[in-house]
Amino acid sequence: MNRRDFFRLASMAGLGATAASWTQLAGAATAPQLGTVPTNTGITGRVVVIGGGMGGASVAKYLRLWGGTGVSVTLVERDSAYTSNILSNLVLNGQRTITSLQYGYSNLASRYGIRMVKGDVTNIDPVGHSVSLADGTKLPYDRLVVAPGVDFDLYPGLETAAAQAKVPHAWKAGVQTTQLRNMMVNMKAGQTFVMSIPAKPYRCPPGPYERACVVADWLKKNRPGSKVIVLDANPGIIAEPLAFANAFDVVHKGVIEYHSGVTINSIDATTMTLNTSLGNLKGNVINAIPPHRAGKVVASNGLANVGGRWAGVDVLTYQSTAAPGVHVIGDASATTQPKAGHIANQEAKICADAILRLLSGRSPDPSPITNSACYSPITSDTASWLTAIFAYDPVSGTMQPVPGAAGEAPTRSKDNYEEMIKWFNTLMEDSFA
Numbered sequence: 001m002n003r004r005d006f007f008r009l010a011s012m013a014g015l016g017a018t019a020a021s022w023t024q025l026a027g028a029a030t031a032p033q034l035g036t037v038p039t040n041t042g043i044t045g046r047v048v049v050i051g052g053g054m055g056g057a058s059v060a061k062y063l064r065l066w067g068g069t070g071v072s073v074t075l076v077e078r079d080s081a082y083t084s085n086i087l088s089n090l091v092l093n094g095q096r097t098i099t100s101l102q103y104g105y106s107n108l109a110s111r112y113g114i115r116m117v118k119g120d121v122t123n124i125d126p127v128g129h130s131v132s133l134a135d136g137t138k139l140p141y142d143r144l145v146v147a148p149g150v151d152f153d154l155y156p157g158l159e160t161a162a163a164q165a166k167v168p169h170a171w172k173a174g175v176q177t178t179q180l181r182n183m184m185v186n187m188k189a190g191q192t193f194v195m196s197i198p199a200k201p202y203r204c205p206p207g208p209y210e211r212a213c214v215v216a217d218w219l220k221k222n223r224p225g226s227k228v229i230v231l232d233a234n235p236g237i238i239a240e241p242l243a244f245a246n247a248f249d250v251v252h253k254g255v256i257e258y259h260s261g262v263t264i265n266s267i268d269a270t271t272m273t274l275n276t277s278l279g280n281l282k283g284n285v286i287n288a289i290p291p292h293r294a295g296k297v298v299a300s301n302g303l304a305n306v307g308g309r310w311a312g313v314d315v316l317t318y319q320s321t322a323a324p325g326v327h328v329i330g331d332a333s334a335t336t337q338p339k340a341g342h343i344a345n346q347e348a349k350i351c352a353d354a355i356l357r358l359l360s361g362r363s364p365d366p367s368p369i370t371n372s373a374c375y376s377p378i379t380s381d382t383a384s385w386l387t388a389i390f391a392y393d394p395v396s397g398t399m400q401p402v403p404g405a406a407g408e409a410p411t412r413s414k415d416n417y418e419e420m421i422k423w424f425n426t427l428m429e430d431s432f433a
């Protein structure tokens, strides 16, 4: 499918991702309108999915869409609706609201017969094949998919809730995103916004550089003379280097000050001072994006067997290399692919296909392919993009970029900005509608 076909399909699909109450969802799950779920695949089994984000929502949907009514799917999510991180940088410049990025679970329940359970999974028992929720509920499974996204290592000095509210990371879209927007609005002309980028791997490699551009663009127009100081723990720009080098050196010249290889030792939220390898720095607003690790349920259940932070998986099935019958997808897994919503959606499809094959006694697809696209706003009406295709390499047992199939936009443009919105709507429909 080329990019034009992709967007044509996007515009043909309806969204309708409205939030319903959990009681309604539970009702819908017992009496679903199963127009799209086949009844004759012959596949049976019980799958529990932890986390209703980009990976979890997609895997739940495709397990039913491809597996049919014999495959019972239960999706456990702690929140009532999903808030998209993608496009959440546009909340900062006022182009989106947080509510415009929220997706409910009613379609998953009513169209695909997925059983929704609101709760927090605390324990996984891979031997007894069940998960336990904080409220004591126990859910049995034949196959489990874990898709909890990420958690963060706090910077020293930000241990209290009060300190975190003064120095938000806003790297999980929600309350902190709106707080950061308000802090920007309260800045005066000539003031300083300091942001930090953690060492990779972190979710959305271009995302922090994109944020620096969106903030700089807004400050330039609304708070002249202000600066964005970017403190990057990495040795240089790790995604879309052409686009962001141009953005920092030309488009937002004099506004963005970029430093690579910087270590943050601690942050004092009272004096708004960062202690760094460059010395002490003060910011009127500090947006410190902390180092990442897999969502807590991964480490607390012995699945974080890569550096103690991420879940090792076999990328033919996304089955954990620590616990049979347990699959881990999305940001929480350790693969060679970027931690991105588009990739989480792709991994979900490979995983759903593999689980259905395994439930019916067959082998997984030996040569999966995934693709990822990402658009980055550079100003309020131009964007760049990045794309890559990954194919399974049987020698290394990893997903490797297909030569010649990866690249970034030759230049930022208004067309790219418009395509970004279509790409986003398509991806969210594919996951939640």
Ligand SMILES: Cc1cc2nc3c(=O)[nH]c(=O)nc-3n(C[C@H](O)[C@H](O)[C@H](O)COP(=O)(O)OP(=O)(O)OC[C@H]3O[C@@H](n4cnc5c(N)ncnc54)[C@H](O)[C@@H]3O)c2cc1C
Pocket: 050, 051, 052, 053, 054, 055, 056, 076, 077, 078, 079, 082, 084, 085, 086, 087, 088, 089, 119, 120, 121, 122, 147, 148, 149, 150, 170, 171, 172, 173, 203, 204, 207, 295, 296, 297, 329, 330, 331, 332, 339, 340, 341, 342, 343, 344, 373, 374, 375
């Ligand atoms: C500012 C920003 C911009 C981004 N832009 C892009 C982009 O342009 N393109 C792109 O592809 N990606 C982008 N991303 C990255 C993308 O958001 C993530 O890679 C994606 O959300 C990962 O999906 P996931 O399913 O692994 O985790 P998530 O989408 O975070 O979902 C995890 C879900 O699990 C739930 N959960 C966690 N633990 C439990 C538990 N124990 N019990 C019950 N529920 C639980 C959480 O509540 C959450 O709903 C961006 C990220 C940020 C922060």
